[in-house]
Amino acid sequence: MSDFKINQKDLFFILKEQLGYGKLCEFERYESLNEDTLDMLVNEAIRFAKGVVSPLNEIGEEQGVHWENNTVTCPKEFKAAFKAYGEDGWTAAVRDPEFGGQGFPTMMRIVVNDLMYGACQSFNMAPSLTHGAAHLIESFGTEEQKQTYIPKMYGGEWAGTMALTEPNAGSNLAALETMAYPEGDHYKIKGNKIFISWGDHDLADNIVHLALARIEGAPEGVRGISLFIVPKYRVDENGNPGEFNDVVCTGIEKKLGLHSSPTAALAFGSKDGCIGYLCGKANMGLAHMFQMMNAARINTGVSGMSMASAAYQHALDYTKSRVQGRDIAKRKEGSVPIIDHPDVRRMLLWMKGAVDGMRSMIYTTAFWADLAQVTPDPEEKERCSMLMEFMTPIVKAYCSDIGFKVCETAMQCLGGYGFCKDYPIEQYLRDSKIMSLYEGTNGIQSTDLMGRKMHMNEGAPYKAFLKEINDFCERNHAHPGLGSQVRFLKDVMDDLQEMAREMSARYSADPLQWASYTYPALMCFSEVIMVWRLVDMAIIAYDRAQKSGKKNDFFRGKVAQATFFTDITLPHTQARARTCTRVDREVVEMADNAF
Template identity: 70%
Template sequence: MTHFKINQKDIFFILKEQLGYGSLCSLKRYRSLTEETLDLMVTEAIRFAKKAVAPLNEIGEEQGIRYEKGQVLCPPEFAEVFRTYGQDGWTAAARDPEYGGQGFPHMMRIVVNDFMYGACQSFNMAPSLTHGAAHLIESFGTGELKKAFVPRMYNGTFSGTMCLTEPDAGSNLAATQTVAYPEGDGYKIKGSKIFISWGDHDIADNIVHLVLARIDGAPEGVGGISLFVVPKYRLDDHGGVGPFNDVVCTGIEDKLGLHASPTAALSFGAKDGCVGYLCGEPNRGLAHMFQMMNSARINTGVSGMTLASTAYQNALEYTRQRVQGKDPAKRKDGYVLIIHHPDVRRMLLWMKASVDGMRSMIYTAAFWADLAAEGQDEQSRQHYQALTDFMTPIVKAYCSDAGFRVCETAMQCLGGYGYCRDYPIEQYLRDAKIMSLYEGTNGIQAIDLMGRKMRINDGAMFAAFAKEMENFIDAHRDHDHLGGHVRDLENAFARVREMADEMRRRSKDDPLQWASYTYPALLCFGDLVMVWRLLDMACIAWDRAQKKGRKNDFFRGKVAQATFFADMVLPHTIQRAGTCTRQGREIVELADTAF
């Protein structure tokens, strides 16, 4: 049986009962679709993930990848699935049909990635990156570039990457040293990039790199960076794969996890033979690249959540089969299944709530992104765009860290077996760790949230978030069963709001003290969103239970996970908010030599 496990009922409860995702079909762009079509896509994506993608997880872990004579070799099964993945429409599910897309709502790309990342994180990075790179070309490239590359990237013939990081320019992209020299209709590219996911491999006919470089003579800093399309192989006169383009893989990283995902170091133009093509406006490369970077950050949160999801489901299955110890209340003679032990149940309920809350958080943000792009009026689009922008660093940072902790807790449920490779959870744990590190570390996400996202447009993003939170609280404050927990959320939000106001002042008056506490501040917002989304599901489930009977275990589970999580988390949220505005200055005043 496949390692990948998912509760399809949980998926549809969020999509249909909580979000009403069928309403997207009323938007002009999606009027040819129906909710039944969206439902079918979800079930087919789960089927494909289990049947085609999930087997790659074990294959990739056992065989890994090989670096030989400047080439990266992958298990042959990866190439077959990559091509099928594109041909079946999963890579371009949410893109326009003009270049081979399926025309589904943008949020469906996130839903599909939920299943595909859970089935095999290492593999799904390849089509996900390819989608992002192709969409960049589709958004900013010339007609010639779009025609030459985008359809073949969407259909699984070519793959794509994003090339930002350099040895001396990691998160500080202003220090980018790769140079583009104008020559004819293109540019000669010279430089090197590191930590390039799927930067070299043999699963596609060509690799299309989206490279940040500085045109010779351009200004220093981020204002002088441009974006270039740099294929591994140039195209011939007929559009086919032509000569090698002097893009050399100089090595791959030996990593804790993601053993089947090559992380490459690339050299561009070492022999003066690398040609790139400008994508978008000169000196606007970083602004263009943010489209792909923000998408990658959301998908990092998706990865953390979905690895947590399948880890929880595997742990749950184990606890229903493993017999160990006696019942502490002596309800049954002899040894019992470990799911009957209260401490194991505590871990299971926390994981259940964490996974459901993260999935709702992510799907909701994706739903808002569609409303931001396709909403009926400008005011509505601006509101949902503000929400989407505000949620991006929270989704990335909170879900990547919480996902890792769920994997760790799932391992704890299995005891010593969880630490062994007999079960997949130890691989999930290793694979999940990178999520807090790449696409901008979680500390960087916190600085973005508590800095730019709080200040831009006079705080419009936070105001949009606060409006949504207040609307939910106002609607459910007096709920017959859950009103007390909603009021607890209201109190916690008020405290976090006070903290955010104080930190906004400190960001100008005392930036070092402000920067010392941006990460715990982000966690406060993540906690609020989790409790909000869980209580929202609980209110829906409670109403359904009244109609169908209180003994409906599925609905009872939704209510129980929300009340448990709120009671366990909100007191810590309030206390953490207090620590973010403490007066102690140990962090900023302690001498370097005292550490």
């Protein structure tokens, strides 16, 4: 059975009409491609998501994963899907053809993940982590390491993970205790890792851990952390899995959701038999790992949005078919579908706008990431790079939080049935909750945004963002259909600039008060971005409808979601911005025993 639902028209509207993603094929790197080829990839990804990945959502939830004798077993269908995922090219779709990739634009990885996460979040984490680990080796490994590991990881034979977290080193990686002892051309690895997603399983012949450890004698703190390739099985002279490498799964977590994604505790070298290979430069491990961590943060936002999208589509279908209650305005006789009830319609319209806005936010960020890589214009490269820096914590935090709230609202639309396993919404709700905790909690993302991102390169990320919004408002403030929303957006953006100035002054002078309000500040910027992306889509839809002269419900829906979301969201944004600069100090001065 396939639970996956997606509105392809919404997806392609963002890619083709709003972003014009075919423009990427005008650059040298992608000159062998065209927009039709990109469209084909998206359509094939939808087919694979529906036919291969989506059935795993129910299977995994029913069967779960099992740990016994230090070994994890998964539903047999997962192994076949993981192999097909690699063999069909999905793991390496955007990577270098030299290692089995297909050379598609980098943003297509985000589009593919959107579809695959929506189909089965638990499963898609395995190939997504494998892609990230292999790409780390591709970026920083030796030529021998690349040839040894990457083709089999991209091809679906081997899997990969990132192994960061330890019992005493969660978000604070400076406290990391795993050690690496030099021994010839390799290192002996000793330590323990926890919360390792897909840290052990039976989907692949080998699992290649990209692990952080401290080389003996290295400096304390983050400056002494290095990155190591640590396979579960050592690779023999023929390039095949050989001797067990003393990486032992000591247990898996029992979790609220993601029941078919094993979250493992791993012991490295408990019998002094674990070897690892330095990947990249010594003591630069955290800097190297940030490539995978930043991608994982974006993908955490993708996950929240994707499950929200699926939940909304299920709620929409249900409300059209569920007949209950009378029409409050007596427009119809007898009982009516519950989509006729205004409160249900309110929830549906908010979810529609939230999902479309988040998807546009994410795809736009991915588009900038590609432009930063391929454009020969140094100013454009810098602009897109800085926008990426600004957007990463916002995508991660906002889309994970609002994704969960969309799932909750979808459940509300179904009433009591939404709370039952008859429908997959309760699973989406449980599975999506972890996204606000993954890859640095959302509070950490807010301090990154309002601290480092606001001040790096003399505020370049923030300045790039301001220019995008202000230029948009300048171009469209007199638009005949959306002008009032654009002008409202500009007014709120002016308020946020004042808020940002005040918080920047507190950043050094009063860091406790500053840190008390970084999360609501992140939400303010996130909501402005959502309105910007929705109004941008609405302007395109409005203009298309005006040119055609025909009634088009799809275009009307784009306009309605933008005007509704803008008018119910920005007043809250303004009020929240005022709270960020309040002078009262309850948060920082109340005694611990007064809580």
